[in-house]
Amino acid sequence: xxxxxxxxxxKQRQQRNxxxxxxxxxxxxxxxxxxxxxxxxxxxxxxxxxxxxxWVILGPNGSGKSSLLGLISGAERASAGVVNVQGxxxxxYSRRQLARELAVxxxxxxxxxxxxxxxxxxxxxxxxxxxxGRESDIEAAKALLARxxxxxxxxxxxxxxxxxxxxxxxxxxxLGQVMAQQPKVLLLDEPTAYLDxxxxxxxxxxxxxxxxxxxxxxxxxxxDLNLAAQYAQRLLLxxxxxxVAEGTPEEVLTPEVVGDLYEVMPPIQVGHEEIGVxxxxxxxxxxxxxx
Ligand SMILES: Nc1ncnc2c1ncn2[C@@H]1O[C@H](COP(=O)(O)OP(=O)(O)OP(=O)(O)O)[C@@H](O)[C@H]1O
Numbered sequence: 001x002x003x004x005x006x007x008x009x010x011k012q013r014q015q016r017n018x019x020x021x022x023x024x025x026x027x028x029x030x031x032x033x034x035x036x037x038x039x040x041x042x043x044x045x046x047x048x049x050x051x052x053x054x055w056v057i058l059g060p061n062g063s064g065k066s067s068l069l070g071l072i073s074g075a076e077r078a079s080a081g082v083v084n085v086q087g088x089x090x091x092x093y094s095r096r097q098l099a100r101e102l103a104v105x106x107x108x109x110x111x112x113x114x115x116x117x118x119x120x121x122x123x124x125x126x127x128x129x130x131x132x133g134r135e136s137d138i139e140a141a142k143a144l145l146a147r148x149x150x151x152x153x154x155x156x157x158x159x160x161x162x163x164x165x166x167x168x169x170x171x172x173x174x175l176g177q178v179m180a181q182q183p184k185v186l187l188l189d190e191p192t193a194y195l196d197x198x199x200x201x202x203x204x205x206x207x208x209x210x211x212x213x214x215x216x217x218x219x220x221x222x223x224d225l226n227l228a229a230q231y232a233q234r235l236l237l238x239x240x241x242x243x244v245a246e247g248t249p250e251e252v253l254t255p256e257v258v259g260d261l262y263e264v265m266p267p268i269q270v271g272h273e274e275i276g277v278x279x280x281x282x283x284x285x286x287x288x289x290x291x
Contacts, residue, residue, distance in 0.1 A: 024087030026051045026185050026217035027072055031081030034067045034241075041067040043241045044080055051184070052215045054208070056228040059238035060262055065221040068238070069187050072219065073104045086184060099127035103183035107190040109174030112163035117154055120162060120173050121145050124180030148179045152206065168199035175206060186210075188220035192227065200224070204231050229253055229277040237261055253278050 025048040034042040042064040049055055057065045070076035071083055074090050083090045086101050093101070103124075110120060125141055135141040149155045152172050162170055171191065178186060188207065192200040208231055211218050222228045228235060229249040237245040237252060239261055245252045258280060259266030267280040 025049055025084070026053070026086060027219065028084045029071070029081065030084075032071055032078045032083050033080040034064070034071050034076050035079040040079075041241050042071060042238075045243060046081075047236065047243070047246075049217060049219060051217050052211065054211055054218045054231060054233045055220070055236060056232035056234075057219065057221045057236045057238060058223075058225065058228055058261075059244075063238040064241035065238060066189055067241070069104070069189050069219070069221060073102060073187055074098060075104075096127045099181060099183070101183060102185040102187065103178040103181045104187045104189070105174055105178050105191050107193045109167075109171040109191075110162055110177070112165075112170065114161050114163055116158065117149075117160055117162065117165070117173050117176075118145075118158040121148060121154075121158075121176050121180050124177035127181060144182075145180060148176050152176050152179075167194050168196065168202075171195060171199065171203060172206075175203065179210065183216070185217045185219070188218065190221050190223060192222070192224065200227065207231075225253060225258065226279045229279060230275055249277050253280065255280070 027047075027049040029045050029047045031044040031046055032042070033040060033044045045068070057068060059065050067076060071078055072085065074083075074093070078090075085093070085098070090098070113120075122145065125135060125145075128135055128141070130136070146155075149158060152175065154172060154176055157165065157169065157173075162173065165173065171194075175191075186207065191203055191207075195203060204227060207218060207220075210216055220228075220232075232249060234247065235245070235249060235252045236243060237257070244261060245257055253269075255266035255269050258264075265283055267282045270279050270281060272279045
């Protein structure tokens with residue numbers, strides 16, 4: 001029987017090798033740049049994100065983080081180079097095809113519209129509807145939305161209008177909407193910007209769980225370095241549209257690198273006993289607070 005096992009594993013290897021997507025990064029940039037009216041917001045960048053990885057992009061205001069997400073999502077056209085998603089150049093995707101592969105959760109989530117939570121979740125299914133707005137398997141779609149609502153504790157809110165929800169609840173609905181889209185890659189642009197600590201952790205935990213269960217690839221822009229250190233497997237640090245560092249939180253979030261990047265006093269690094277990742281305490285330039 002050994003020969004059979006060997007033959008099967010050889011066959012599997014060959015199948016993997018002959019499948020051009022099998023070894024593809026989820027996202028790859030080759031010299032990709034973004035410019036507005038000739039001003040470079042992202043300098044030519046080559047960068048790869050492997051399937052299932054959790055990346056966080058960090059950098060000061062105006063360093064090109066959102067522009068980089070825009071390049072990956074196709075919201076911004078590359079002024080140079082190539083962007084591939086799931087092994088295929090962005091330019092080759094139709095809008096619907098891309099929406100099945102990649103979803104974006106913006107900073108302000110969903111606006112406080114008069115539509116219900118149920119409607120908002122259903123809107124996430126747009127890449128799977130035909131031109132008459134029908135799903136090919138209505139029952140499966142209903143079951144999916146019910147699972148998502150349960151998971152996000154939205155079941156009791158399905159008939160509520162978005163303008164009757166808190167900002168934190170609306171951000172949860174926004175996450176539910178992108179979950180309904182069933183993407184393989186999720187881009188998050190400061191998803192916790194307007195949330196209190198409870199909802200910040202809640203949002204990051206939900207994304208982390210989704211990633212762990214379904215092998216989702218995640219790229220998030222965050223301003224909170226300590227939150228980034230807790231969730232990211234890898235960090236990309238930008239300044240003036242250029243990569244200044246890349247690596248694990250332990251490798252990258254050193255007091256020197258962070259102090260230099262944000263032009264602040266090098267923060268005090270404390271090892272968090274429970275979670276085992278570096279956490280940073282910032283201090284005013286004078287070394288005193290409140291002055
Ligand atoms: N639509 C636009 N038109 C012209 N310039 C733009 C546009 N969007 C961004 N920029 C410029 O590109 C540069 C990078 O901006 P970007 O928003 O990508 O930075 P960021 O790191 O996401 O900033 P922040 O942390 O403040 O959100 C900035 O100089 C900004 O002024």
